[in-house]
Amino acid sequence: MRYLYKAVAATAMALAAASAAAADFPTRPIRIVIGFPPGGAIDTIARTIAPRMAESMGQSVLIDNRPGAGGVIGTQAVARAEPDGYTVFMGTMGNFAITPSLMTNLTFSIEKDFDPVTLVASSGFVIYVNPKVPVNTVDELVAYARERPGQVHFSSSGNGGLPHMAAEMFNSAAGVEMVHVPYKGSSPSINDLVAGQVQLTFEAAAIGIPFVQAGRLRAIATTGEQRLAALPDVPTVNETLPGFVVTNWFGMAVPAGTPPAVIDRLQQEVHKAIYLPEVQATLQAQGVEPVADSPQAFASFLHEETERWAKVIKDADIKME
Numbered sequence: 001m002r003y004l005y006k007a008v009a010a011t012a013m014a015l016a017a018a019s020a021a022a023a024d025f026p027t028r029p030i031r032i033v034i035g036f037p038p039g040g041a042i043d044t045i046a047r048t049i050a051p052r053m054a055e056s057m058g059q060s061v062l063i064d065n066r067p068g069a070g071g072v073i074g075t076q077a078v079a080r081a082e083p084d085g086y087t088v089f090m091g092t093m094g095n096f097a098i099t100p101s102l103m104t105n106l107t108f109s110i111e112k113d114f115d116p117v118t119l120v121a122s123s124g125f126v127i128y129v130n131p132k133v134p135v136n137t138v139d140e141l142v143a144y145a146r147e148r149p150g151q152v153h154f155s156s157s158g159n160g161g162l163p164h165m166a167a168e169m170f171n172s173a174a175g176v177e178m179v180h181v182p183y184k185g186s187s188p189s190i191n192d193l194v195a196g197q198v199q200l201t202f203e204a205a206a207i208g209i210p211f212v213q214a215g216r217l218r219a220i221a222t223t224g225e226q227r228l229a230a231l232p233d234v235p236t237v238n239e240t241l242p243g244f245v246v247t248n249w250f251g252m253a254v255p256a257g258t259p260p261a262v263i264d265r266l267q268q269e270v271h272k273a274i275y276l277p278e279v280q281a282t283l284q285a286q287g288v289e290p291v292a293d294s295p296q297a298f299a300s301f302l303h304e305e306t307e308r309w310a311k312v313i314k315d316a317d318i319k320m321e
Contacts, residue, residue, distance in 0.1 A: 022261035025085055029060035032088045032252075035074025035095060036157060037067040039187030041204030041288070042250050045121055046090050048282055052273035067184045070158030071095040072106070079108035083255040085262035089114065093249050094161035097305040101313045102160040110306070114253040116298040118267045121274065122249040123288045124224025125166055126231065128208040128217045129200040130193055138174075138221050138240040141200070145176035152178045155189040155198040163189070165309070166202040166223060166246040168318055170237070173244050193217065204248060205230050205287025222287075223247070230287040249291075249305075251298060263295050 030053075032046050043065065050061040066074035075095055081087035089095075100110055127141070135141045145152045156163040159182045171178055181198050183189040186207050193201050194216050201208075205228055211217040212231075221237045222228050223246040237244045252270060254263060271292035273279060280290055293301075312318075 022085075022259040022265075025259075025262050025265055026057055026059045028086060029062055030057075030086050030088060031062050031064045032090050033064045033066055033074045033078050034090050035066055035068070035071030037065055037185040037187055038063075039207075040157060040185050041123065041206045041248075041286075042090060042092055044206050044286065045250055045283065045288060048279055049120075049270060049273040052276055052279060053269045056269055056272055070099060070160045070182075072099065072103070075099075075110075076106075076108050078253075078255060079113040081255050083115075083257035083259075085254055085258050085266060088117070088252060088254055088266065090120065090250065090252050092162060093251075093305065093309075094158075094163075094165070096251055096253075096302055097309045098162065098165055098313070099160050100306065101310040102318070110253075110302075113256050115256050115258050115263055116295050116302055117252040117254055117263055118270050118295065119291045119293050119298045119301055120250045120252050120270060121283065121288050121290050121292075122247055123204050123206070123286075124222045124228055124236075124247050125163065125202045126205050126208055126219050126228070126234070126287070127170075127200060127202055127221045127223070127237070128190070128193060128212070128219055130196050130198075131216070131218050132196060133199045133218075136218065136220055138235075138237055141220060142174045142176060145174070145178050149177040150179055152176075152200070153181050153198040154178050155181045155183055155193055155201045157186040157189050157203075158182050158184060162246070162248050163202045165312075165318070168316070169246065169312070170202070170241075170244070172316055173241050190217075202246075206283075209286060228287045230285055251302065267292070267295055 046063050054061040066077055078087055078089035135144050154167045190207050208217050212219050219234045222234055223237050225245050274290040274292050
């Protein structure tokens with residue numbers, strides 16, 4: 001019996017220590033790990049809110065880019081980290097809801113190895129084409145691709161990411177055969193599009209708008225239900241191909257077992273930062289809508305999205321290259 005008492009006492013002491021640590025959180029710098037190189041939409045969002053979070057919490061908030069394998073390397077690094085709130089994963093819909101259905105050999109589980117913090121923000125994609133490609137509308141792109149099966153190449157931020165999935169869904173919906181060219185992140189993907197190495201890409205508004213403004217890319221359509229405020233004159237794909245809607249989102253999670261009080265603090269700080277007027281204005285100008293919902297709401301949303309994309313992948317028989 002005395003062993004039972006000792007075990008109970010040890011557990012109580014551990015819980016008390018965890019509670020005290022959560023109450024003092026943070027006492028040292030926080031790392032936000034992103035599975036893509038600098039320059040992508042998710043990197044832009046993280047670097048916009050991180051300084052505001054740091055100022056509010058009195059500790060540095062560092063961005064740690066760990067690109068590779070469509071975000072898997074960065075995700076895996078956080079799954080193995082200490083569950084103390086000092087290592088945070090910020091991922092895309094692809095990382096959270098698509099990769100688990102595409103890769104059967106993952107060494108981690110989004111469901112088991114992570115605790116949701118918040119759905120940070122959402123954004124529709126834009127179909128960007130190189131100006132040398134003679135298309136200005138979705139109809140013209142479909143006709144152009146049908147005349148050149150297997151000859152039109154689209155880039156993406158990596159195998160299994162939402163830009164890849166969105167283009168594959170477009171292939172299916174439009175009855176065309178465009179070829180996928182994966183990159184290690186959005187920045188190299190868009191750079192090769194600008195250079196003319198590929199003909200088009202499906203990418204976040206924030207990434208391509210500066211190139212559109214400079215005349216180096218052309219935006220022919222967006223993929224959300226409504227037109228983007230940042231590109232009001234660009235129609236949606238849905239206006240030409242009814243029912244085609246793809247919206248990207250960006251979420252934050254921590255290693256499973258992180259104290260709930262720490263998770264709540266992180267969520268509150270993201271919410272506070274992302275709804276600052278200047279941050280809202282910056283993000284909305286790039287086609288990004290702030291969300292920052294509760295950990296419980298994000299957990300429910302994540303479950304629904306994972307099931308939705310698992311069905312899409314199965315029905316379309318989409319496989320990793």
